[in-house]
Amino acid sequence: MISYKSLTCSTADALVIYLLENNLKVSNEDLNKNISFAEDKGLFKGKSGESYSFTRTVNDTIQTVLLVGLGKEEDINLDKVREATGKAIKKLKELGITNIFLRVPHTEAIKLEELIKAMATSAELANYTFNKYKTDAKEEKELNVSISRCGVKEATKEIEDAINEGVEVAKGIIIARNLVNEPSNVIYPETLAEAAVNAGKESGFEVEVHGVEKIKALKMEAFYNVAKGSVKEPKLIVMRYFGDEDNKENVLGLVGKGLTYDSGGYSIKPTTGMVDMKSDMGGAASVIGALSVIAKRGLKLNVIAVIAACENLISGDAYKPGEVIGSMAGKTIEVVNTDAEGRLTLVDAVHYIITEEKVNEVIDLATLTGAALVALGETTTAVVTNNEGFFNELKSASEYTGDNMWQLPTFDDYKELIKSDIADLKNSGGRFAGTITAGLFIEAFVQDKPWLHLDIAGTAWTSKNSNLGVKGGTGAPVHTLYELAKRRSK
Structure with a gap:
């Protein structure tokens, strides 16, 4: 089960950053240093299907940062966004992390509302399990997810509608x-x-x-x-x-x-x-x-x-x-x-x-x-x-x-x-x-x-x-x- 809450880039236990192969940059210099390190070491290039994680200290707490690749800007599509979101949710669930901020990728190729809807649908589907007949199954923890862009304090009606449609x-x-x-x-x-x-x-x-x-x-x-x-x-x-x-x-x-x-x-x-x-x-x-x-x-x-x-x-x-x-x-x-x-x-x-x-x-x-x-x-x-x-x-x-x-x-x-x-x-x-x-x-x-x-x-x-x-x-x-x-x- 997922609930959608007003987490921020800095208050979430995990921050998911979607990156394009030809644009491995964000607006935060500290994050850019870690991204550049991963790129220089050949650990992450932003290719579609790639992921790389590291931790950082924010507000005196440890936060997991998960980078997910979308490939080249000219090749981006909603399927790649869906797959990247699903991969991120599954990986963070394995780590036991329940408070997640999905940072909407910056791209001119797809409308913001379409990106958000695809991310909401994919998060729900990736979180899906069917283990009701397993007597030793662990109780599923509720995930708290925010889908937005860093620095945006309140969700607009358009964003809320996109999330609701994706969830439905x-x-x-x-x-x-x-x-x-x-x-x-x-x-x-x-x-x-x-x-x-x-x-x-x-x-x-x-x-x-x-x-x-x-x-x-x-x-x-x-x-x-x-x-x-x-x-x-x-x-x-x-x-x-x-x-x-x-x-x-x-x-x-x-x-x-x-x-x-x-x-x-x-x-x-x-x-x-x-x-x-x-x-x-x-x-x-x-x-x-x-x-x-x-x-x-x-x-x-x-x-x-x-x-x-x-x-x-x-x-x-x-x-x-x-x-x-x-x-x-x-x-x-x-x-x-x-x-x-x-x-x-x-x-x-x-x-x-x-x-x-x-x-x-x-x-x-x-x-x-x-x-x-x-x-x-x-x-x-x-x-x-x-x-x-x-x-x-x-x-x-x-x-x-x-x-x-x-x-x-x-x-x-x-x-x-x-x-x-x-x-x-x-x-x-x-x-x-x-x-x-x-x-x-x-x-x-x-x-x-x-x-x-x-x-x-x-x-x-x-x-x-x-x-x-x-x-x-x-x-x-x-x-x-x-x-x-x-x-x-x-």
Whole structure:
């Protein structure tokens, strides 16, 4: 937990100084002597990713000074500021320091408010842990952080607003991280719905939760067939935020894959492939997190989000390879792989949000295919779309937030791979182009609405610690969804 207090450069226990490779100078001569010493000895050059610490005496107390490099002025960007901030917070936490002054870097390349917002978001994310189930975990100490420039006695409204926005973005990301990191015996359809309800109460959006009878009444057969192998009842979660009451006919739709656990069904996964399948609701988690920030910030636009939440398990009632099932849209689907289940839940959710909630555009988010991870690793989200303008809007927002996105091709040849001999479609196109064919399967249900499919199989979960997080759920791409919505609200 971080609180933001009015520390100064001289009263903080630690002072973090961001320096550019071609400008290793500050306004304090004593500090410059230490910086010059580090530079002369080759200990610190200001390169991006570099850090160097020393101590000094201020007001009869010992203060730790941490230098962090941003690289050359012409190459500086918000990602480097975020990484440097995260590195600084983690390093100082390791040293047990809790009163920290982050000195805003001097650069003409980025606006002051943007720098401060990025620093606030990064400090929160770097401070994040998930150790609630460790009985020997030490209690987390509260960090006291100030973000300003030395010599500035009071924060302006603009600075305070930038910090608040940065913190709220981070909180939305952390909502998603926490939901993904919880084990599947804690987060299942009912408790995921409860989490959405609580988020709505906290942030200011409406939540409606439907059970199995409503799902059957809506003829969401694809969704229900995936869900019926589990004793836990599926939930259709609908979240509505209307920030533009005068323009209610213009609504952005978000659909998040909500598989709270995926065994693969009868096309069962190996044990190693099941361990982290609590994360298969990463799309749902990100939708809840993003809508929380959008509502909390009071953005002037309308957003409706839908999650078809269930488990994919094996039982005497579970669906099987070779079956032909229906869908809410009326299309028939040949099931060739019960581990290609996420797209079945998504197509009913997509059809529902278009026909029942009357959205104009749809973004679906899903930890959908291992192929996305193979192709793009853990650093980049795969995107399939039917609308270049919509994609360019997403791409611009993602370049600002640092969430890497990459568009995949959608040539007609790929659509041949999901044609069935006995039904309208089959739910898997086989080994080749798996991410593309999964996306195109969903496209068959979007009714020509502008649509983006984000396969976050690689980016919703990370296998290692980083400057801005820990192993587990990442909360991607909450920040990008918020930024896209923010730009539309202006």
